Amino acid sequence: xxxxxxxxxxxxxxxxxxxxxxxxxxxxxxxxxxxxxxxxxxxxxxxxxxxxxxxxxxxxxxxxxxxxxxxxxxxxxxxxxxxxxxxxxxxxxxxxxxxxxxxxxxxxxxxxxxxxxxxxxxxxxxxxxxxxxxxxxxxxxxxxxxxxxxxxxxxxxxxxxxxxxxxxxxxxxxxxxxxxxxxxxxxxxxxxxxxxxxxxxxxxxxxxxxxxxxxxxxxxxxxxxxxxxxxxxxxxxxxxxxxxxxxxxxxxxxxxxxxxxxxxxxxxxxxxxxxxxxxxxxxxxxxxxxxxxxxxxxxxxxxxxxxxxxxxxxxxxxxxxxxxxxxxxxxxxxxxxxxxxxxxxxxxxxxxxxxxxxxxxx
Amino acid sequence: xxxxxxxxxxxxxxxxxxxxxxxxxxxxxxxxxxxxxxxxxxxxxxxxxxxxxxxxxxxxxxxxxxxxxxxxxxxxxxxxxxxxxxxxxxxxxxxxxxxxxxxxxxxxxxxxxxxxxxxxxxxxxxxxxxxxxxxxxxxxxxxxxxxxxxxxxxxxxxxxxxxxxxxxxxxxxxxxxxxxxxxxxxxxxxxxxxxxxxxxxxxxxxxxxxxxxxxxxxxxxxxxxxxxxxxxxxxxxxxxxxxxxxxxxxxxxxxxxxxxxxxxxxxxxxxxxxxxxxxxxxxxxxxxxxxxxxxxxxxxxxxxxxxxxxxxxxxxxxxxxxxxxxxxxxxxxxxxxxxxxxxxxxxxxxxxxxxxxxxxxxxxxxxxxxxxxxxxxxxxxxxxxxxxxxxxxxxxxxxxxxxxxxxxxxxxxxxxxxxxxxxxxxxxxxxxxxxxxxxxxxxxxxxxxxxxxxxxxxxxxxxxxxxxxxxxxxxxxxxxxxxxxxxxxxxxxxxxxxxxxxxxxxxxxxxxxxxxxxxxxxxxxxxxxxxxxxxxxxxxxxxxxxxxxxxxxxxxxxxxxxxxxxxxxxx
Numbered sequence: 040x041x042x043x044x045x046x047x048x049x050x051x052x053x054x055x056x057x058x059x060x061x062x063x064x065x066x067x068x069x070x071x072x073x074x075x076x077x078x079x080x081x082x083x084x085x086x087x088x089x090x091x092x093x094x095x096x097x098x099x100x101x102x103x104x105x106x107x108x109x110x111x112x113x114x115x116x117x118x119x120x121x122x123x124x125x126x127x128x129x130x131x132x133x134x135x136x137x138x139x140x141x142x143x144x145x146x147x148x149x150x151x152x153x154x155x156x157x158x159x160x161x162x163x164x165x166x167x168x169x170x171x172x173x174x175x176x177x178x179x180x181x182x183x184x185x186x187x188x189x190x191x192x193x194x195x196x197x198x199x200x201x202x203x204x205x206x207x208x209x210x211x212x213x214x215x216x217x218x219x220x221x222x223x224x225x226x227x228x229x230x231x232x233x234x235x236x237x238x239x240x241x242x243x244x245x246x247x248x249x250x251x252x253x254x255x256x257x258x259x260x261x262x263x264x265x266x267x268x269x270x271x272x273x274x275x276x277x278x279x280x281x282x283x284x285x286x287x288x289x290x291x292x293x294x295x296x297x298x299x300x301x302x303x304x305x306x307x308x309x310x311x312x313x314x315x316x317x318x319x320x321x322x323x324x325x326x327x328x329x330x331x332x333x334x335x336x337x338x339x340x341x342x343x344x345x346x347x348x349x350x351x352x353x354x355x356x357x358x359x360x361x362x363x364x365x366x367x368x369x370x371x372x373x374x375x376x377x378x379x380x381x382x383x384x385x386x387x388x389x390x391x392x393x394x395x396x397x398x399x400x401x
Numbered sequence: 402x403x404x405x406x407x408x409x410x411x412x413x414x415x416x417x418x419x420x421x422x423x424x425x426x427x428x429x430x431x432x433x434x435x436x437x438x439x440x441x442x443x444x445x446x447x448x449x450x451x452x453x454x455x456x457x458x459x460x461x462x463x464x465x466x467x468x469x470x471x472x473x474x475x476x477x478x479x480x481x482x483x484x485x486x487x488x489x490x491x492x493x494x495x496x497x498x499x500x501x502x503x504x505x506x507x508x509x510x511x512x513x514x515x516x517x518x519x520x521x522x523x524x525x526x527x528x529x530x531x532x533x534x535x536x537x538x539x540x541x542x543x544x545x546x547x548x549x550x551x552x553x554x555x556x557x558x559x560x561x562x563x564x565x566x567x568x569x570x571x572x573x574x575x576x577x578x579x580x581x582x583x584x585x586x587x588x589x590x591x592x593x594x595x596x597x598x599x600x601x602x603x604x605x606x607x608x609x610x611x612x613x614x615x616x617x618x619x620x621x622x623x624x625x626x627x628x629x630x631x632x633x634x635x636x637x638x639x640x641x642x643x644x645x646x647x648x649x650x651x652x653x654x655x656x657x658x659x660x661x662x663x664x665x666x667x668x669x670x671x672x673x674x675x676x677x678x679x680x681x682x683x684x685x686x687x688x689x690x691x692x693x694x695x696x697x698x699x700x701x702x703x704x705x706x707x708x709x710x711x712x713x714x715x716x717x718x719x720x721x722x723x724x725x726x727x728x729x730x731x732x733x734x735x736x737x738x739x740x741x742x743x744x745x746x747x748x749x750x751x752x753x754x755x756x757x758x759x760x761x762x763x764x765x766x767x768x769x770x771x772x773x774x775x776x777x778x779x780x781x782x783x784x785x786x787x788x789x790x791x792x793x794x795x796x797x798x799x800x801x802x803x804x805x806x807x808x809x810x811x812x813x814x815x816x817x818x819x820x821x822x823x824x825x826x827x828x829x830x831x832x833x834x835x836x837x838x839x840x841x842x843x844x845x846x847x848x849x850x851x852x853x854x855x856x857x858x859x860x861x862x863x864x865x866x867x868x869x870x871x872x873x874x875x876x877x878x879x880x881x882x883x884x885x886x887x888x889x890x891x892x893x894x895x896x897x898x899x900x901x902x903x904x905x906x907x908x909x910x911x912x913x914x915x916x917x918x919x920x921x922x923x924x925x926x927x928x929x930x931x932x933x934x935x936x937x938x939x940x941x942x943x944x945x946x947x948x949x950x951x952x953x954x955x956x957x958x959x960x961x962x963x964x965x966x967x968x969x970x971x972x
Contacts, residue, residue, distance in 0.1 A: 061587045063579065064612035071584045080587040081569075082417050086612050087587060102588075106579040265750060267815065268772050268793050 058092045062110050068118070069105040072096065088112070135240045139231045142247055146255050147220050154213045169210045172203035223251050241281060248285045256289040260395065263388065271389035283391045287382045287398065294398050295371045302364045316342065317361045320354035327351070374401055417569060417591035419478035424593065427474055432467050433595070439464055440574065440601055441887040447853045449834070451603065451876065455543035455573060459493045468573055469497020471595055473505075476539055476571045483538035483565060485527075485558070487514035487550045490543030494573055498541065510536070514557045526557040538565040540590070543573045548581045551590075569593060576603075602891040607918075608926040619928040622909070622919045623948055623960035626933075628669035630957040639683040640938045641858060644899070645951045646689035646696070647944035649710050652959055653691065654951050657684035659700055663713060666947060669959065673713030677702055681724070688728045688777075688860075688899075688940075693759075699725030699740055705757060707738075717762035721755055726775035728819065732782065732801060736760060739787050739801070741774040754778055754789045754797070756804060766804035768797070777860070781822035786841060788827045790816035796829050796837070798844060808844025812837055814855060818899060823863035824882060830859035830870045838868075838885055848885035852878055860900035860940075862908075865922055869908065871897030877910050879922070889925035893918055898940045904948075907966060911941050911950060919966070933958060 059078050061071040064086055072092075080089065090112050097115045100108055108115045156162055168187040175185055185199065192202035227247060234240045248256045261279050263269055275283065304310070319339040323330055328351030330336040336350075343353035381394050427433050439458060446452035459465045472494065484495040492513055499509040512529040519525055532538070542550050551570060558565060567590060575582045575594035586592040598604060609617035634642045634657045643655035651672065652664045659677035664670065677685070681701035690697045695716055697707045703723045707716040722742035729740040736759040743752045752774025756765040768789075776790035780801060790796045792815055798807045814833025821828045826847060827839045834855035838847040853872030862869045867879040867888050877897055878890045895914035902909045907928070910918040915937055919929040935955030942949045946967045948960045 063583075065615050068579065070579050071588045073588070081589070081591045082586045083413075084586075086583075102584065103580060265748075266773070266792060 055093050056095070058096065060090045060092050060110050062088050062090065064088055067109040067111050069100070069108045069110050069115075071102065072100075072105060132235075132237065132240065135237065136231055136234065139240060139244055139247060140228070142244075142259055143224060143227050143231070143251070145259075146247075146252050147224050149255055149258075150216065150220050150252060154216055165210070168206050172206040172210075175199060175203040176207060227251060241278070244282060245285045248282070249289050253289040254293050256286050257293070257395075259286055260391070261388075269388065271392070272387050274386050275388060275391070280386065284382050284385065287385070287391065287394055288379070290395065291375065291378050291382070291398050294401050295375055298367060298371050298401060302367055312338075313357070313361060313364075316357045320357040323350055323354040324358065328354070371401070416478040416480065417593065420475050420569075420591075420593045423475050423478065424595070427471050427595070428600075430471070433471060436464065436467055436471070437596065437600055440596065441889060444574070445601070445887055445890075447834075447851045447872075447878070447887070449854045450874070451853065453544055453574065453576075456489050456493075459490060459497070459543055459573070465493045465497040466500070468494060468595070469499075470501040472498045472541075472571060472573065473501035475593060475595060476569075477502075479537070479539055479568045479571075481509070481537045481539040481568055483510040483512060483532045483536045484541045485512040485514065485538050485554055485565065485567075486541040487516065487553050487557075488542070490573075491541050491550070494543050495541050498571075512538075512558075512563070514554050516553070518557075518560075525561065527561040527563050531563060532565070534564045535566055537568050539568055540570045541572075542570070544576070545570070545572050545574075545582050545592075545594075546576050546578055548578075548585050551585065574598075602889055602925070602927065604927075605892055605894050605930065607928055607930045610930075617929065619919070620963050620965045621931055622917060622929050622963055622966055623931070623933065624963075625960075626958045627667070627947070627961050628664075628959050630664070630669055631955070633951055633956045634684075634953050636682065636684065639686075640953060641683075641686045642939050642951060642953055643685045643698075644688045644939040645942045645949040645957065646691050647942045647947055647949055648691035649694070651710070652942070652947075652949045652957070653689050653696055653710070654949070654957050655685035655687065655689060655698065659684050659702060661685070661689075661696070661698070661708065661713070663710070664957070664959075666945070666959070675706075675708055675713045675715075677704065677706070683724075683726075686726055686939075689942075690729055690731055692731050692733045697729055697731065697738060699727060699729055699742075701725065703742070705729060705738070705740055705742075705762065707759075707762065717760075719757065719762040719764070721764060721767075722753060726777075726817070728777040730778045730780035730787065731759075732780050733759065734782065735801065737765060737780075737801065739778045739780050739789075741770070741776060741778055741789055741791075743773050743775060752791055754787065754799065754804070756787075756801070768799050768804040768806065770797075771795070775817045777819035779820050779822055779827075781841070784822070784825075784841060786822060788820045788822055788829075788841075790820055790829060792817070796820055796827065796839070798827060798841060807842075808839075810837070810839050810844050810846070813849065816859075817857065818859040819861065821861035821863055821868065823868070826882065828861050828863070828868050828882075830861055831855060832857055832859075832873075834872070836868070836870055836880060836885070838882070850880060850885040850887075852880070856896065858899055858938075862900050862903070864903065864908070867922065869901050871900065871910070875912065877901060877908075877918075877920070879925070891918065891920055891927050894930075898937050900940060902940055902943050904943045904962065905967065909941065909943060909948070911937055913937055915952070915955075917941075917948075933960065 056074050058072050058074050060069060062069055070087060097108055107118050156165060171185045171188045174183060175188055188199055188202050192199050230243050234243055261283060316339055319336055330350060339353060343350045346353060385391050385394055443458040444453050444455045446454055459468060484498060486495050495511050499511055502509045510530060510532045512527050515526055540551055540554050569591040572594035574596045576598050577583060582592045606615045607617040636657045642657055645652055645654040650666050652666055655661045658680050661675040663672040665672055677700050679702035683701040685698060685700045687698045694710050695707050696710050699705050701724050703720045703725060704718050706718040709716055722744040724743045727741035729738045731738055738757045738759055741752055741754050750773045752770035752772060754768040758765055770791040772791055772793040774791045778787050778789035780787050785801045786798050787801050788796060788798050794812055796810045796812055799805060812829055812831050813835040814831030816829045816831050822841055825841050827841045829837045830852060832855040834851050834853055835849055836852040837849045840847055852870050853876055854874040856871050856873040859870055863882060866882050868882050869879050871877055873896050875893045875895055876890050879888045881888050893910055893912040894916040895912040897910050897912050908920045908922055913936060915935045916932050918927050920927050933950055935952030937952055939951060946962050948962055950958050
């Protein structure tokens with residue numbers, strides 16, 4: 040049997056399937072297709088075209104979805120994916136992802152807003168100020184004019200050198216905040232983008248409230264739609280409740296820390312010193328203001344001398360300070376314990392509002 | 402080259418062609434029209450989506466008998482001896498067809514397909530007396546969307562080894578889905594139907610649209626704009642904007658920066674501009690009201706303003722509360738203006754229905770709502786009553802003279818559009834999709850029906866015994882004022898804006914995507930459909946042979962309406 044060898048291109052030509060494509064006349068959308076060479080439609084009407092097509096069909100096109108493609112007689116084009124093509128679970132994830140980006144953006148914006156120029160063209164003005172300050176501090180006093188630097192110095196009644204240092208310090212502070220906020224923003228943005236499940240997003244939400252600038256978290260209470268009368272006793276959904284509990288816990292922590300911070304010294308080991316002073320003060324008070332000979336009271340005596348008080352007065356002062364710290368610690372600890380329980384029990388908008396007010400009133 | 406197949410019905414005696422010819426004749430009969438009307442009341446299910454349940458219709462003997470008779474006339478050319486169908490919709494229809502055939506001496510076999518094989522006794526899937534192998538059969542169903550019933554029938558027949566020669570599919574109602582009956586009709590079986598969705602207005606095209614352009618015989622309602630002001634609204638935060646007004650040889654329009662403009666109707670020249678005292682983010686969201694040579698409107702800055710329409714000068718301007726969304730209702734004869742106002746009240750919002758003196762703006766009375774009241778009030782001069790809604794889910798009716806409350810009605814959902822009083826009844830369409838009808842003298846509910854997916858800002862229109870409402874999907878529905886029964890409906894390309902606008906004997910519907918539909922309520926059909934371009938969340942204004950449309954993104958457009966429609970209206 041003689042076999043003819045076809046040229047490659049002719050072979051390709053022969054292996055390409057031929058389809059009959061039925062399209063709606065109005066829209067060119069594909070209604071039906073077949074590679075049956077004997078195909079003829081059982082009904083003949085004026086709403087469709089029948090065309091032939093040599094070549095591969097679009098990837099993924101089947102008889103149950105071919106309406107998504109248009110065929111103009113020569114080629115296919117896919118219609119824009121409709122909203123219905125996105126699964127509802129994915130839509131929820133997208134929605135929640137967007138909400139987290141919103142919280143992140145708002146927090147970062149709140150921090151940066153304080154550093155942003157208040158007037159138009161403020162950014163180039165600041166750049167010019169910094170350039171002048173840097174040049175001045177580099178010793179180019181006589182080399183150039185410093186109109187921006189002079190403006191700062193004149194307005195504040197300070198020298199050019201002081202103005203240059205002020206500008207330089209502010210620029211450095213701004214740079215640090217920008218660097219820090221950008222680091223946080225990048226971290227969270229990446230995590231939010233990478234999250235694939237609702238649980239992951241919820242965990243990120245808690246971290247976003249708890250770790251990223253928690254002092255701003257209080258502002259992120261659930262927004263209550265006031266289009267209709269609010270029902271404060273209606274149970275909050277589980278997702279919102281989780282958000283609100285996280286927010287309230289952070290709010291509580293920030294509030295208690297703020298109260299305690301007033302009694303925290305910037306000096307390292309200050310508390311140890313205070314406790315030692317207090318131990319001495321207790322003995323002095325027990326001896327009616329006299330320092331027993333048994334140990335070294337110079338720490339307390341020096342404090343009394345420097346403050347111009349008697350040893351008894353200085354001892355009472357030290358004890359009062361310590362009692363004050365103890366009182367604050369006990370008060371805040373009690374409040375913390377009871378409010379954490381309240382937060383865990385909260386179930387309605389009325390609960391969360393009440394707890395938020397209780398935290399604010401601490 | 403693509404090729405359009407021409408129907409050669411006159412020369413073609415194939416059953417499907419003869420069935421189509423028979424259907425043409427049937428469509429002219431009063432019984433077909435009777436059944437068509439029954440579809441609205443008995444089979445259409447209005448919820449978030451438009452649905453159908455023909456079992457409610459075909460289990461009524463009288464309707465089933467007519468349906469069977471007409472179906473038999475249509476399918477007779479197929480010369481089938483067996484009817485086969487699945488489900489509770491097909492069963493009564495097959496029997497009704499068979500009874501009609503029997504009257505002509507034709508005995509048709511019937512095979513009923515279970516949804517799955519029976520699990521006991523004879524474990525049949527196909528029920529009914531087996532016809533001889535190879536018998537000519539038709540698949541019958543009450544309704545087809547995706548065509549799954551046909552697949553079920555084929556599978557059951559195959560597995561029960563019942564060999565039939567399927568000649569086609571006969572449907573009572575065909576939704577004409579692309580991958581349902583349309584695909585089936587060009588691939589597997591001829592599909593014939595007594596009704597297609599187009600027969601009840603569920604099509605975006607006009608009633609006599611023909612491929613390929615899908616244009617009908619009616620001339621364009623509007624064509625190119627007479628003039629076009631490119632910019633008007635620009636804020637994206639709040640989508641509802643102000644609808645324009647046509648009066649006094651001018652087009653009045655308010656933008657979303659709280660400015661009001663007067664344009665010359667013929668050439669668009671700006672004749673004056675009024676600037677509100679504040680630029681509220683939501684602007685002016687109104688149906689601008691023209692009366693006594695003046696224009697009155699509420700603004701989100703809380704003011705109600707009456708302007709001299711010729712000069713734009715303020716006649717009076719009052720501010721009683723913090724914001725106004727509602728369009729005022731005028732009682733020109735009684736010298737009053739009614740408007741709902743709103744007050745933030747430190748986070749505990751309240752609203753009021755105010756009556757203002759038309760001459761001075763002085764407050765005549767105040768009716769206090771319990772919450773926000775963005776809905777527009779409706780004044781009915783026939784009985785001196787004002788209906789107004791509140792966001793606490795109530796509609797109240799007060800005496801226009803005193804503000805004394807006559808009654809309060811609790812609605813199923815918010816009404817931030819406008820209620821309506823007509824022929825002794827008050828109507829309100831809620832955002833939850835409920836259309837209420839209340840006796841205006843007592844406040845007692847007469848009927849409540851579902852009108853579809855709720856629309857956020859539905860204003861109602863009553864005309865010729867019907868109350869018209871857009872749903873939030875893309876339908877315009879007409880309900881009988883007396884009974885609440887659906888009379889007819891029409892499908893738009895996107896959701897309608899507030900309410901249809903009367904233009905002589907026609908109704909004009911502007912949808913959010915900028916498509917304009919012209920409907921003839923007497924014939925209950927869409928006669929023309931076209932696009933004016935742009936996005937719209939507010940209705941157009943029509944008057945003096947012109948149409949003005951204020952777009953969210955494409956400025957203000959004014960069109961001259963085709964003489965065909967204005968002359969028709971004069972008749």
